[in-house]
Amino acid sequence: MSDRTASSNGTPTSEDKRRAALLRSVPEADDTTPLAAQLAEDARRRIRLQGARFAKPVSTRVFTIANQKGGVGKTTTTVNVAAALAQGGLNVLVIDNDPQGNASTALGIDHHAGVPSTYDVVINGTPIQEVVQGCEAVAGLLVVPATIDLSGAEIELVSMVARENRLHNALDAYLSWRADQGLPRIDYVLIDCPPSLGLLTINAFVAAREVMIPIQCEYYALEGLSQLLNNIELIRGHLNPDLHVSTILLTMFDRRTNLAREVADEVREHFPDQTLAATIPRSVRISEAPSYGQTVLTYDAGSSGALAYMEAAQEIAERADKLNDVTSAAAAEEEN
Ligand SMILES: Nc1ncnc2c1ncn2[C@@H]1O[C@H](COP(=O)(O)OP(=O)(O)O)[C@@H](O)[C@H]1O
Ligand SMILES: [Mg+2]
Incomplete structure (x- = not known):
């Protein structure tokens, strides 16, 4: 509901x-x-x-936003879905795990070199509570920023102990710390990833339970997707048995073109359960917002792009309800 x-x-x-x-x-x-x-x-x-x-999930839901292609809307989706969930009354944490720091920029978070960031968390074991910043424009939205320092992390991680689990351990510790402090539970964690499958992305896949894949409704949209799915399968086999693709979001959708509709139909055919009914239109407002350090939800709340991201967030929250219903129904059946 x-x-x-x-x-x-x-x-x-x-x-x-x-x-x-x-x-x-x-x-x-x-x-x-x-x-x-x-x-x-x-x-x-x-x-x-x-x-x-929006309804609160039964437990914290952790998403990695992934697609091995760049420029498909990963960061845009991360920040706008996060802002929409927070505006819906939920507690949301965004972890910027991309050295480019675009998610931090879009959320108006200070992330110049030297600011405590994801780099410190992953490399130095700094607790998340020491680096997290609040997003001023959106209540209930917290951000772990990424600085340029993170670009070196990929190489530094190679020789580290438990190199794939560092973000997972840090996030676990943070969620427990909040509980100990009597702070409100985080409902959603969204991790924005770089396009490559390096150790940073692997850390995100190990920390998350769910993968959200934004797919751009253009030529070659599905190219590289099977490689991404194979990689998720590998991570599942070796590092994180719970990992699964729960959500696919069609972005930069232009309903006037046959091509966009064809791509959308093809994605829905392949992933009927995962693909959200909401689609994100190609919108100038969405692309302008980051240059003002804002999400489209605060930049132009009434625009089609903002409405689309709110619908997507609502659907994500409602689907959690359905998942819970299915689980509780199954549990009730077992009891009988
Ligand atoms: N729905 C959209 N409409 C118009 N421009 C978009 C939309 N989504 C993303 N963009 C723009 O496309 C570019 C790539 O998006 P981004 O989210 O940074 O992709 P990624 O994180 O996958 O590299 C950015 O300039 C962004 O502003
Ligand atoms: Mg990005």
């Missing part, structure tokens, strides 16, 4: 009624004018999503 104001017995609350009345008041779109149709659709989505509260 995405709207915490809805009553649990299904009886509509006054908030539900207000929302329904607002939705009815939006004029039915005339399909012959695509712009009017889009505007009316966006107005409906805004009403549906405004102030929506």
